Amino acid sequence: xxxxxxxxxxxxxxxxxxxxxxxxxxxxxxxxxxxxxxxxxxxxxxxxxxxxxxxxxxxxxxxxxxxxxxxxxxxxxxxxxxxxxxxxxxxxxxxxxxxxxxxxxxxxxxxxxxxxxxxxxxxxxxxxxxxxxxxxxxxxxxxxxxxxxxxxxxxxxxxxxxxxxxxxxxxxxxxxxxxxxxxxxxxxxxxxxxxxxxxxxxxxxxxxxxxxxxxxxxxxxxxxxxxxxxxxxxxxxxxxxxxxxxxxxxxxxxxxxxxxxxxxxxxxxxxxxxxxxxxxxxxxxxxxxxxxxxxxxxxxxxxxxxxxxxxxxxxxxxxxxxxxxxxxxxxxxxxxxxxxxxxxxxxxxxxxxxxxxxxxxxxxxxxxxxxxxxx
Numbered sequence: 001x002x003x004x005x006x007x008x009x010x011x012x013x014x015x016x017x018x019x020x021x022x023x024x025x026x027x028x029x030x031x032x033x034x035x036x037x038x039x040x041x042x043x044x045x046x047x048x049x050x051x052x053x054x055x056x057x058x059x060x061x062x063x064x065x066x067x068x069x070x071x072x073x074x075x076x077x078x079x080x081x082x083x084x085x086x087x088x089x090x091x092x093x094x095x096x097x098x099x100x101x102x103x104x105x106x107x108x109x110x111x112x113x114x115x116x117x118x119x120x121x122x123x124x125x126x127x128x129x130x131x132x133x134x135x136x137x138x139x140x141x142x143x144x145x146x147x148x149x150x151x152x153x154x155x156x157x158x159x160x161x162x163x164x165x166x167x168x169x170x171x172x173x174x175x176x177x178x179x180x181x182x183x184x185x186x187x188x189x190x191x192x193x194x195x196x197x198x199x200x201x202x203x204x205x206x207x208x209x210x211x212x213x214x215x216x217x218x219x220x221x222x223x224x225x226x227x228x229x230x231x232x233x234x235x236x237x238x239x240x241x242x243x244x245x246x247x248x249x250x251x252x253x254x255x256x257x258x259x260x261x262x263x264x265x266x267x268x269x270x271x272x273x274x275x276x277x278x279x280x281x282x283x284x285x286x287x288x289x290x291x292x293x294x295x296x297x298x299x300x301x302x303x304x305x306x307x308x309x310x311x312x313x314x315x316x317x318x319x320x321x322x323x324x325x326x327x328x329x330x331x332x333x334x335x336x337x338x339x340x341x342x343x344x345x346x347x348x349x350x351x352x353x354x355x356x357x358x359x360x361x362x363x364x365x366x367x368x369x370x371x372x373x374x375x
């Protein structure tokens with residue numbers, strides 16, 4: 001993409017390594033950090049003079065603090081369409097996309113950077129058990145010596161002070177802190193704004209606004225419901241999923257992996273883990289497949305449905321066990337019966353050591369085996 005576009009923007013949650021990757025890949029590039037208040041102010045009041053100080057190629061960090069700078073980059077790019085001039089990073093995805101669509105459409109490639117997947121850690125020689133990975137998560141600093149008990153509180157405090165207070169002008173950060181903890185306890189559950197609002201003591205509209213910030217900050221994802229027949233709606237509410245299980249575990253109050261997997265939330269965190277690994281694998285491969293979930297009014301359910309080209313789909317159940325049986329595939333069979341001819345393959349992703357197939361054709365395998373089969 002660097003060889004095709006004048007600008008490349010990397011989005012993602014804070015501390016996923018966006019800036020580090022760019023500075024490592026382009027050590028000779030100029031570096032402009034808008035995280036510094038003086039630079040952000042200069043970007044607003046004297047943008048051309050500021051840009052003149054940083055010859056291309058230039059890395060512009062935290063562009064969300066001065067989105068008006070995108071208009072000036074457009075002017076410069078239109079004068080010189082050479083590829084690889086500007087590398088931008090940002091943590092507020094939706095705001096950036098609005099600015100990109102208005103100013104840099106057709107001039108900028110957009111990439112998303114997630115926290116490290118388990119496969120990436122293993123490829124880098126970092127041996128880690130799957131349960132430990134789910135509890136710790138994939139933020140890079142946690143895998144190079146940072147202590148989780150100290151790092152996560154600092155991360156959350158920084159997120160609250162920088163993003164929440166600056167963007168939403170939230171005065172009472174304690175309420176928002178309770179809100180994100182309530183969301184963490186609901187990872188992999190169908191979203192109900194009224195329930196969350198009641199538990200936190202805020203209005204449902206406030207819950208909607210605050211959840212939008214979690215989504216734009218790439219902290220959570222909302223999984224929309226699936227239906228092959230667009231005229232038959234099954235359920236309207238999306239499912240809420242934390243993109244990093246380690247952050248969710250900290251916010252939910254778990255201080256050891258033993259406590260997490262002894263709790264009633266073990267299955268929900270396993271499902272969040274499966275979803276996160278699929279999303280990260282897809283992003284690394286440039287795969288734009290969309291992930292949904294399926295549930296009917298009478299309770300039939302499939303955790304994840306991955307739409308593929310040609311209207312086909314992969315159906316996935318997530319089970320926190322080692323030996324699922326035919327009963328565990330009931331939801332998959334129900335979906336297959338409704339969406340005749342659209343379900344390419346059915347899977348139960350669990351902690352099994354060996355792949356096997358159930359009588360109804362459902363594959364039972366672990367995450368590593370799934371990626372080896374589906375790639």
